[in-house]
Amino acid sequence: MITQSYNVVGVMSGTSLDGADLAHIKLTVANGVWQYHIYGAETIAYTNEWVNKLKTAIDYNEEELKALNNDYTILLSSFINDFIVRHDLTDLDAVCSHGHTILHRPQDGVTLQIGNLPQIAALTGQKIVCDFRVADVALGGQGAPLVPIGDRLLFANYNYCLNLGGFSNISFEENGIRLAFDICPVNTVLNFYANKLGLDYDDAGAVAAGGIINKELLTALNSLNFYTAPYPKSLGFEFVKQTVLPLVEKYNDTPQNNLATFTEHVAVQIANVILQKGIAGSLFITGGGAYNKTLINRMRQLMPQLSIVVPDDKTIQYKEALIFALLGVLKLRGEVNVLGSVTGAPKDHISGVIYSV
Template identity: 40%
Template sequence: MNYKAIGIMSGSSLDGLDIVFAEFQEQGGKWSYEILESACYPFDENLKIQLRDAVLLNALDYQLLHTSFGHYIGDKVNQFIKEKNLEYQVALIASHGHTTFHHPEKKMTAQLGDGAAIAATTQLPVVSDLRAMDVALGGQGAPIVPIGEKFLLNEYEYFLNLGGIANISVNQSPYIAFDICPANRVLNMLAQDAGKEYDEGGKMAASGNLHQDLLDRLNGFEYYKKPFPKSLANDFGTALIYPAIASANIPVADALHTYCVHIAQQIAASIEIGIKKSSFKAGGKLLATGGGAFNSFLIEKLKEKLKLLQIEVVVPEAGLVNYKEALIMAFIGVLRWRQEHNVLSSVTGASRDNIGGALWMGQPA
């Protein structure tokens, strides 16, 4: 079977809307893919502020933003289709939305970007609310990307996404994945303190110095002691980690340097604990994607830490680094369309594997 679908990702780093048009082929239970077109549409400053502060809105204004962001996503998809000459080629759209509230312990998660609004704007079938079913079944609702890694990128032992939050997947049976620590969301906030959108290539971090006292404080947060499965809300980084760094009152370059070391340490520590418990395989290759894979200083520190565990860090070509999550959102949508499991309970802790996503039929009957 052959499927051509659009996947959409709005990450916690608030850099923009990632859109991928991909073709998926299934033959005898084996899947292959090709990214045919891709683009990132940056958020303007006003929209960034709206998304960042959405958790502060009253109920009505939150719902109005949910609707308006859905229409915005639909408009961007229409623009993408027109720019890439994809009219009448797209069978399905899958949109992750923008995560605001995430409280799996209360069986609740929320992503902005109304699927009905996207479907109405594009006149195409849309799958949205990808995490909700898993959370309702007692799962973390995160990470959900591992289903795509398992079927599309099976040659690696580990998968690391360095997005707004750093999360890892372990390619084994049962499949394991969890959130490790905040990453680009906090790094970008620190870079913005120096008047830059982000620390390009990790150059500022590389020029800074390590502050051991701050590093020890960061490593002491209770979340890092919890066993997997576990997941993080964005406010762990914005409301706890960033203020802890800011209170140290150190130069931005030093803060970036120290936080990059913290990220690398937490990734290595998570893997080492898994190996010691015989949960994870020792050695192998780790595929690093997400915007943080372009941070040379962070990758350097990560390679230093993981070399001790005989794990090779692989950074793929830029297309997969930038658009892996959007690609897998499209794949999750295809599985939902086929009414097949698209979220793994071994990853999330839900009571069973599940078929996540609400389906909105944008075209007339």
């Protein structure tokens, strides 16, 4: 049996804007079976200035976006360089980076992840594999979700894989086909209302637990058209900014009650998806929302037939960095790293670009 191994760094910046996740990962494959080990990993926080830039970039014009892309590529390169030095990394096969999503309108053929300019290879002195979404959108896919290939190859023991980040997304097998889609916003909205209380986030869902659910608002949220649309489907911050936040604000409730109501909304939408499938078994949860005890407890109440599994801290926090590391390695191997069954593309394909030093 021949075992092949890869020494890589995975890099991911999500919609929650807490920072860029970097993880040093060893990926091995033998007889088609993949295994991983996460070594050093950290989230490098954005400055307040960068958070504001990334929040408002959706309204930038083309020239402003070009400048932002250039500046962010330099910033991300510095994060990668600092991470490599701090963790004393040598002989890396590649740095596999998602970048940061600014625009995502696949229905218009548009998706933009900044930080994926060719200069990143020269700035880091590393082989870079990046820009994984563009090719799928060009094929007519949603450009998302990309994580399900990793769920299939690394987490096949679980019936469902759920990520609770800026948005919730789920992945599962049905009749031998991997299906996946975004369910609803999570931390993009919860953090917005936590920020109004002077908090970075609602720690463990404690504020939500003390709020009162606004049933009228909850009904309105649960009635949004996105939730009855067929999958594959995906969400971007545009949906939050243009649809969700204006709806919540219309009810003029307190931030505490908005947190309570939206937490209930998230639990209900996730339960709706899983209960509709009617498959008992195990639900594997990662992402920052896995620490939201109020949300997780409510999900357990709504889905008592499921075994809800919350893994170790590194896997919770760095699963997406891990899977983008895997996508990069699959690209290097010339193997499929995007599943058309989940993105809506007409075929499985190999996505991403490689920049060599």
